[in-house]
Amino acid sequence: MQSEAPAYDILDYLPDGILMVDERGVILFVNDAFAEMLGHETAMLFGLNILSLLADIDVFGECIATVMKEGKSLDSETDFIHSEGHIVHTVKSVRMIRNKEHIRFFVNIRNLTELSRLNKELRLSKELIEYQAQELSSLLNSKNQELEEILGSINEVIWYIDNDTLALRYVNNAVESIFGFTQETFLTDHTLWQQQIHPDDRELVKMFFETLSPGQSREIRFRIIRNDGITRWLNSRIHHHSRLNVFIGITDDITTSKTQSEEIAFLAYHDPLTMLPNRAKLKLQLEDRFAHPPSSEFALLFLDIDNFKNVNDTMGHEIGDHILSEVSRLIQNMLDSNDFFARFGGDEFVLLLHNSDIEHIDTFAERLIQAFKHPFKINEIDFFLSLSIGIVLYPQDASNTEDLIRHADTAMYEAKKKGKNQFVYYDASMQCAIHNFLHIESLIRDGLEHNLFELYFQPLVNSKTLRVEGYEALLRLPHPSEGYISPDLFIGVAETNGDIHRIGKEVLLQACDFIETVRAVQEEPFFVAINISSKQLQQEFFAYELLAYLKDRNIPPAYLKVELTESAVMDNIEIATVQLRQLKDGGVKIALDDFGTGYSSFAYLAQLPIDTLKIDKSFILTLFEVNSHRHIVEAMSNLAHVLGMSVTAEGVEESSHYEVLVDYKIDTLQGFHLCRPLPKELILKKLHENAPYFTPSSAEGYSI
Secondary structure (H helix, E strand, O other), X not given: OXXXXXXXXXXXXXXXXXXXEOOOOEEEEEOHHHHHHHOOOHHHHOOOEHHHHEOOOHHHHHHHHHHHHHOOOEEEEEEEEOOOOOEEEXXXXXXXXXXXXXXXXXEEEEEOOOOOHHHOOOOOOHHHHHHOXXXXXXXXXXXXXXXXXXXXXXXXXXXXXXXXOOOEEEEOOOHHHHHOOOHHHHHHOOOHHHHOEOHHHHHHHHHHHHHOOOOOEEXXXXXXXXXXXXXXXXXXXXXXXXXOOEEEEEEEEOHHHHHHHHHHHHHHOEOOOOOOEOHHHHHHHHHHHHOOOOOOOEEEEEEEEOOHXXXXXXXXXXXXXXXXXXXXXXXXXXXOOOOEEEEEEOOEEEEEEOOOOHHHHHHHHHHHHHHOOOOEEEOOEEEOOOEEEEEEEEOOOOOOHHHHHHHHHHHHHHHHHOOOOEEEEOOHHHHHHHHHHHHHXXXXXXXXXXXXXXXXXXXXXXXOOOOEEEEEEEEEEEEOOOEEEOHHHHHHHHHHHOOHHHHHHHHHHHHHHHXXXXXXXXXXXXXXXXEOOHHHHOOOOHHHHHHHHHHHOOOOHHHEEEEEEHHHHHOOHHHHHHHHHHHHHOOOEEEEEEEOOOOOHHHHHHHOOOOEEEEOHHHHHOOOXXXXXXXXXXXXXXXXXXXXXXXXXXXXXXXXXXXXXXXXOOOEEEOOOOOOOEEHHHHHHHHHHXXXXXXXXXXXXXXX
16 A cells, blocks of 8 residues: 655654554555554555554544544553564654544654664764755755644654854754744744854854764764753754755753753762762762872871761651751861762761871861751750761871771771770771771671570579579670670670670570570579670560560560660660560569669669679679778669669679678678679579589578
8 A cells, every 4th residue: 555645755764653644544655764654565564554553543532632632742651562572662653644534643753762762873874865865855845734644743852054154054843842932933044053052152063063074973062042941951863965065953851861860970979968078979089089199198087977877766757858968068068179078877087187197086076076066956956076086197097998987987987985085096006996897797707607606594583582583684795716705795796796786686595595494493483684785675676576486485584684885875874765665564574783883873773674683793702901892782782772762783703792782681692702693504503403503601591
């Protein structure tokens, strides 16, 4: 079947698919681009119904109805079926054309699956003019209404200009949406298009046309200023026709995509919250500085906001983000033009100071510390923060990005260990501490992987009845190659790297195993006390999961007691209070360990659901060396009893300790004088033999 308009053969040179269909959807014309898009021969498509090519046949009816009703172009995405069976995603533009008594629908189809889009295909090639140069000129200048409607349905600006004068000889009506002037205005004033070019880009455009050789095709991007004063970015694909002596071009408005690309490029190297350079930009900055001679010294400061996690946990991340933005603005205002400031991640920032003089660095770091003395006001709430700062010098402390940041991070953590709110310079000895940390960490992992951790149990003795009330579970790590690893070494590491949660589960498992075993051989009630770290306590579902575990193992909660230090509670008093009350309500006993070594216990003691106060052994061991300690122990005992708590004294290592503590009405005693911590097997052996642990000299008739 032949097309209705053989003159449309010129449309075979356009890169977009072109169709002409009647009201039923019968294809009256199709160009080569559309046939190639769907993998068909062009001639095979004439006379077919477009419904056979659509993935969704309802699209045609809806589209035709809309176009006939509204009488204007309809742009929408449409899926066609390729000859090989896969889907071709397109965007189509449909226009109704009335030709005498007939109604035809002209369809412009662009293939969205081709990434190059018009960059490679949408240009009028050499053959466009060579096919029938005179016919093209005649068609364009005749202002044929039907051809104008066809070209008007194409969103790109199609134009050609004189090679010698650069006067505009033709442009379609798409020019109006991009430039803001009508097609008629452009064709009347042949140099208007040049006047709209941005002044800063006019020389670039002029040089482009001067250097575009006959027969050559190239692209150019430049800015224009619309008649409403708005600047837009254009991309033009231009061919210099060698015989017709004209420049033929197709122009797109790329403002939106260019803006999006620039935003993406910006965010690739900047933090979206503070707009500061990010970690990737910091790396580029450091590499640029390394490219200079070694004399180009500088200082790197690693900043961390102290206790910022508490702000996020208690006030929410929105408040936290406000604070981070305020912090970044505060520090930026303190910098010189040659300094570099980046957000490293979370509440961590990195500064590069161009001036590497120690006195200057000290002064600047102290200014940072002092700047945080003033509160940050967010939503009428004052937030008092502080900084811990680690400082490294280039090239003295490191000569590459990884080492510089790692050493600065090490120095920052040293500042935190020393009490926070201060700055510390990196020292090589700190690396030794890191090495030791990693070594202990590997031993912990070995212990968890190979079930090396083991609980020992130290009896807690009632001072009046001299019977065992319970046992404190004490964790041991006997490593097969490294020997005995002290809890003082591995607990701190485990809390830092997060292994404390896995260790805590192992402790709970072994403690419950012990409870079940002892319950099988004695009827008297007892408890096992396990130590809980602040990291465990701050887990949202810690109390819930512990109680659920006891329930699963059918162990009454009264058989378990949790011990926490003052510092563990005070790390986050709000969360600790919620967790402890949930444990208390569930039947688990609570003991406050190492009492007397903290700094704010008395302020919160009455508010916490504490059952037992454990007086720190430092007071017990020095009862007869520091006179005031006896008064302190007695006062603590009285205070606890007034608050309805029992009192335990740990560190009872001499008979004299025992006698004094009984006088001070201490309820429970614990220490080497009574019994050392024993493995599970020895505890069970004594239970089976009913052997005493301890017989005090003043009460030989009693046994434990």
